[in-house]
Amino acid sequence: MPENEQYIITTETSVIFPYYNESGRLLSMILEGDQILFIDSRPTEIIDYNLRRIGSSLKGAMEGASEILGRTFMSPVSISKTHRIYMTPTSSPRSESCIWLAVGQVDRYVCNARNEVTVVLRNGSTVELPLSAYQFKERVRQACTLQYSIESNSRQAMKVKENYTQSYMLRKPEKGLNYEDE
Numbered sequence: 001m002p003e004n005e006q007y008i009i010t011t012e013t014s015v016i017f018p019y020y021n022e023s024g025r026l027l028s029m030i031l032e033g034d035q036i037l038f039i040d041s042r043p044t045e046i047i048d049y050n051l052r053r054i055g056s057s058l059k060g061a062m063e064g065a066s067e068i069l070g071r072t073f074m075s076p077v078s079i080s081k082t083h084r085i086y087m088t089p090t091s092s093p094r095s096e097s098c099i100w101l102a103v104g105q106v107d108r109y110v111c112n113a114r115n116e117v118t119v120v121l122r123n124g125s126t127v128e129l130p131l132s133a134y135q136f137k138e139r140v141r142q143a144c145t146l147q148y149s150i151e152s153n154s155r156q157a158m159k160v161k162e163n164y165t166q167s168y169m170l171r172k173p174e175k176g177l178n179y180e181d182e
Contacts, residue, residue, distance in 0.1 A: 076143035
């Protein structure tokens with residue numbers, strides 16, 4: 001089993017599972033498109049690495065999600081707003097059993113015989129997750145709310161005015177504390 005060191009989450013990434021190698025070390029098994037990859041990093045390290053690549057971190061993304069969603073546990077995170085990649089954990093990210101699911105890859109789900117969820121992904125693969133139907137729906141709902149809020153906030157920040165009628169010369173006086181218009 002080849003193990004890569006770094007992994008970049010893509011629009012094809014569906015699920016990041018914890019995986020223990022032959023010597024008992026925690027790695028990641030990733031379902032990406034129609035292949036399974038083994039990565040020499042813990043699932044949460046992969047999430048954190050990808051967030052750091054865009055100037056954030058897992059801690060910062062979870063704090064931001066909590067700011068938007070209100071006090072939540074196991075907050076979803078925005079890996080890429082541009083590519084609409086939002087991932088949600090199945091348990092606390094501090095837990096070695098935490099699985100990360102790309103919400104946009106979910107096609108549908110059903111409750112299985114063990115009262116857990118079987119998720120059918122857009123690529124046709126199925127994944128059994130250790131969540132009840134209620135817990136799964138709540139994780140997906142939070143991720144969708146986060147996505148909607150981030151996109152809505154981004155649209156609010158885009159204010160375009162083509163013909164400006166006023167301009168200013170702002171300068172801080174030698175003995176002043178504040179900038180002033182001249």
